[in-house]
Amino acid sequence: MSDGPRDQGGEAIERALRVIGDRWxxxxxxxxxxxxxxxxxxxxxxxxxxPILTERLRRLVEHGVMTKVPYQRNPVRHEYRLTEAGIALSPLLVALVRWSEDHGDGEGETVSLVHAPCGTELEQAFWCRACATTFGPTAIRGVDRGVPNGTPEATEDASEDAPEAEVGH
Amino acid sequence: MSDGPRDQGGEAIERALRVIGDRWxxxxxxxxxxxxxxxxxxxxxxxxxxPILTERLRRLVEHGVMTKVPYQRNPVRHEYRLTEAGIALSPLLVALVRWSEDHGDGEGETVSLVHAPCGTELEQAFWCRACATTFGPTAIRGVDRGVPNGTPEATEDASEDAPEAEVGH
DNA sequence: TCTCGACAGTTCTGAAACAGAACTCACTCG
DNA sequence: CGAGTGAGTTCTGTTTCAGAACTGTCGAGA
Known part of the structure; x- marks a missing residue:
């Protein structure tokens, strides 16, 4: 898969999924x-x-999500800590939890994510610095920044035959 | 897995992963x-x-992410469209693309996500309505809203022995 | 010295998920 | 009647996953 320019932008997702796209x-x-x-x-x-943890940690280290740092010798013991790239996954985690909260099967415990200082339930929004507004997913477009000498045509992400839903959020 | 109260809040993630936690x-x-x-x-x-598409669509429908609506009869043909819950996954998609952009291996084409009206690259932030501020992942806390009659103790999510990174974002 | 336990793995097994090609079935169009 | 389309199912491998048990190094304690 991912052979051919059939879905620009999905490629980025595929790349991410290759790193973190498994159950663990x-x-x-x-x-x-x-x-x-x-x-x-x-x-x-x-x-x-x-064995799976071994393999997963190895792959996460390989992709720069975690680092393996020795914290003692004799015998050498390592600990695995998140890199900045790993910490940068938290919006993803949050999106996952929020989705599960809002659209899960409603079973099991519910954990709400809140703003720590004040305790208000947080919102995850898309923010435009230029317009100083938050907006929903329908106002997103994908722009091809090009592979080194690729065709810089704009993609029509989520705006062509898109679902007619207006998710204000 | 997911047996016992060992990691409150991870449960929500596991539930979400059970629905969308595979390669496709x-x-x-x-x-x-x-x-x-x-x-x-x-x-x-x-x-x-x-065969995999069949199975995946079936499961997505079962979990309310998509609906199967007939668009003709003789023979009955269905189409699959996202429900509101499915559309609500877009923050997740965006988080994935953004992460891949910022922390990917830098190979392949890069697609930037922008605010459609103005073309500015979007940011994905956590937003507190009460404080009217955006904030990074370190200011998030998990609050247990309890299973029907569970123990309503607050979880100490991401604040105990948390990594000392201050991701301003 | 000999054993115990912590830690960080590896080596087996078997089960599940995945991929691809071919096949079915109902119907429409020419 | 025969070709074509849409939506699957049935095969057959291959890859990935899960679980239990095993290895190897070291420090502490009897």
Whole structure:
């Protein structure tokens, strides 16, 4: 897949999914955000099988989402901590939790995400600095910044035959 | 997994991942946002194998992300369109694209997401209506809204032994 | 010294998900 | 009647996943 220019912009998604697009990576990142750093702690916290954790951590390190830093020697022990790229995944996590809150099957506990200082439920918005407004997903367009010498044609992302929903949000 | 109260809030993520946590579902949703509705069109656009598409669409419908509406009879033909819950996944898509843009391996074409009316690159922020400010991921806390009669204790999400990064964003 | 336990993995097994090609079935159009 | 379309299903592999058990290094304690 991803062969050919059939869906510009989906390519970025595919690239991201290649890194975190499995059942565990996002949960590992979340555990990392909660302060977990050691192999066995990830194991216990997530209930993930060890071989898979090994492999996932290796891949996350390889893609720059986490780093493996030694915290002792004799024997050498490493801990895994999120890089800036890893921490930058939190909007994704938040989007996931918010979606689950709003559109989940309504079963199980519900955790609302709030602004820590004041306790108000947060909103996740798209923000335009120039217009100084927040806006919903229908006002988004994709602009091709081009591969080194690609065709710089604009993509018609989410605006052509798009669903007629006006999600104000 | 997900047995026991070991990581409150991760549960919501797990629930969401159970619906869209595979290699294809998000891409299917994205195709839906781009206006694709028919089985074969999904096939061609994504390059997904037919049996998997069948199964994924079935599950997305089951979880209320898409609906299967007949658009003709003799023979009955259905099209799949996003429900409101499906459209509500766009923040997730955006977070994915943005992350890939900012922290991807820098290969392949880059698609920037912009505010359609003015063309400015959008930001995805957390917004507190009460404080009227945007803020980064470190100012987020999880509050347990409780399962029907669960223990309403507050979770200490992302604030205990949290990574010392201050991502201003 | 000998054992114990923590930590960070690896090596097996079997189960599930995935990919691709071919096939079905109902109907329409020429 | 035969070709074509849309929406699947049925095969057959291949890759990925999960779980249990095992390895290897070291520090502490009896």
């Amino acid at each position: 990576s996002i949960l590992i990142v979340r555990a990392g955000l909660r302060g977990i750093r050691r192999f066995d702690d990830f194991c216990d916290d997530l209930g993930i099988a060890r | 579902s998000i891409l299917i949703v994205r195709a839906g946002l781009r206006g694709i509705r028919r089985f074969d069109d999904f096939c061609d656009d994504l390059g997904i194998a037919r």
